[in-house]
Amino acid sequence: MSTTIEEQIKAIEDEIFKTQKNKHTEYHIGKLKAKIARLKEEQEKRRTSGGRTGTVFGVKKSGNATVAIVGFPSVGKSTILNRLTEAKSEVGAYDFTTLDVVPGVMEYKFAKIQILDLPGLIKDASKGKGRGREVLSVVRAADLIMFVIDAYDTNIGILIKELEAVGIRINTRPADVVITKTDIGGVDVRCTVKLTKIDEELARAIVNEYGYVNAEVVIREDVTVDQLIDVLVGNRVYAKAMVVVNKIDLVKDKAHMAGLKKKFRGYSLVFISAERGTGIDELKEAIYHNLDLISIYLKPQGREVDLDVPLVVRKDATIGDVCDVLHRSIRQNFRYAIVWGRSAKFPGQTVGLDHVLLDGDILSIIKKRGGG
Ligand SMILES: Nc1nc2c(ncn2[C@@H]2O[C@H](COP(=O)(O)OP(=O)(O)O)[C@@H](O)[C@H]2O)c(=O)[nH]1
Ligand SMILES: [Mg+2]
Known part of the structure; x- marks a missing residue:
């Protein structure tokens, strides 16, 4: 077969995109998602065994914990690192000034917290754009993700999508599902709670499609298709994330701030002006607090x-x-x-x-x- 894994994934993704989402198609879509998960795993295996590994940045962890600064280019990431630590990260009014990872150490309440200034993430970073895969591999290893956004450009949806594409799951925990390989009997699904988002038949089909012939699956919470697939794939990273809104010196109307508070309800949220030094103490405290x-x-x-x-x-x-x-x-x-x-x-x-x-x-x- 001449089609590459990329092409196969793309074809299935297109099919999912084209399929109407309703009760009658969810079974079909669930199976397609399981197929993609398996193909992506295969793709990852080839990538890491083919000489060129993803880790160009050999960032050595130091201190009690590591925080990764994640944001679009020019939101003020380097300025923040310089405020929090003694590190000197280049600040520029143009995009892509941070070409490498710049580590700094923030000392706070006797803790030494490593802060990493990363190159800005852009859309399709997970596919390798803008050295995205290297950046994301550093994010995967961090203890806390600090999303930095510009007060007037607050779409973190794209960032979260890129993180999710490399297996990072934010502010959540693994679903309570245990899958054990068995020798005979096919895929046996047992639930201890009522499932509302998938049914046992679909769960069985997904586990099957992913590649298990015989397995015992115990589902102990009301999972979605995506959560079940995460358990199957296994190598997910469950990370904590906070949101830092920068450049609030540019915000003049109170309603805008109130809107942001509402939008990021549920996140640990800090407003700062890295340039003026406003909110830096609150930011330090929030980082410390979020690291547990x-x-x-x-x-x-x-x-x-x-x-x-x-x-x-x-x-x-x-x-x-x-x-x-x-x-x-x-x-x-x-x-x-x-x-x-x-x-x-x-x-x-x-x-x-x-x-x-x-x-x-x-x-x-x-x-x-x-x-x-
Ligand atoms: N007005 C304002 N500008 C800022 C603030 N923080 C950073 N900047 C400016 O935004 C630009 C990009 O900053 P930089 O730290 O290099 O962003 P990075 O690409 O995310 O690392 C620079 O011109 C900074 O001076 C801030 O709090 N307020
Ligand atoms: Mg920078």
Whole structure:
């Protein structure tokens, strides 16, 4: 067959586009979507095995967490990075001034937060336009996505579409569906809730179309076709995103601001003027808050706790995670830990590596005798 994968995908996409969407066609469309998902996966495999891999930007992660600045060209991304960090990112009144990823570190409340200034995203970035695939691969690895928009150009729909096209899902979590391969019996679908957006037959057809011959599928929430396909494909990234409206110095009427607030209801939203420096403190606080970081205080064995300088870690961090942050040898020499604070059942509880810490906890790590 001479048609390329691109052409096959395009043909199916065209067919979906042309098909009237109603109760009678949803079965057909669901199957077509599953087919596209499989073809795209195949395409991705070829791309990454064919020598030229997508990661041109070797951005090394540093600090407690990484934030990716995502926006169209010239919205003020570089100006924001310069405001938040000591980095010097080139600012220009013309498009495409940021040709590479410029990292900076924002220090806030004892956290070191890496901020990445990325080249502006444009439509079809996910197909490679404007080095879009490289940019998007950096976004995939970030802990928080910061959409920056111009106060008068607020269409983030295009940006979200580009992120979705590379498997990034924003402000949502994976659907509660478990698919287990089996040896016989075909595709068996079981639901623990009433499905309103698809039915069992369609779910079965999609799982089949995607390539499973025998599987047990347990659906525990009212999923859509797209959510089910996300579970099938697997390599989705579920990222948190916030919205920063820049250049508010240009906004003179209050109704415009009110309109934006309404439009981005549901997002963590900050209004700033990067050029004038308005709203920067609020922005720092919002970034910190959205990253879900917590502070832990260390009490060296036999000494007083240092309450002045906390250790900042991710929410849900375990004792083991803290060990790894401190030094790579600590885990090997770990005997047990003692915890005071909200995660402890009682003050001074003895816990192991799997214990999950909470904000404000005090922690002593007891090492093996003779171990470092
Ligand atoms: N009026 C106004 N202009 C801004 C603001 N922030 C950035 N700019 C201007 O917008 C242009 C593009 O900024 P830049 O940071 O290079 O945008 P980037 O392409 O998104 O990195 C420059 O001329 C900046 O001076 C702002 O808050 N208000
Ligand atoms: Mg720039």
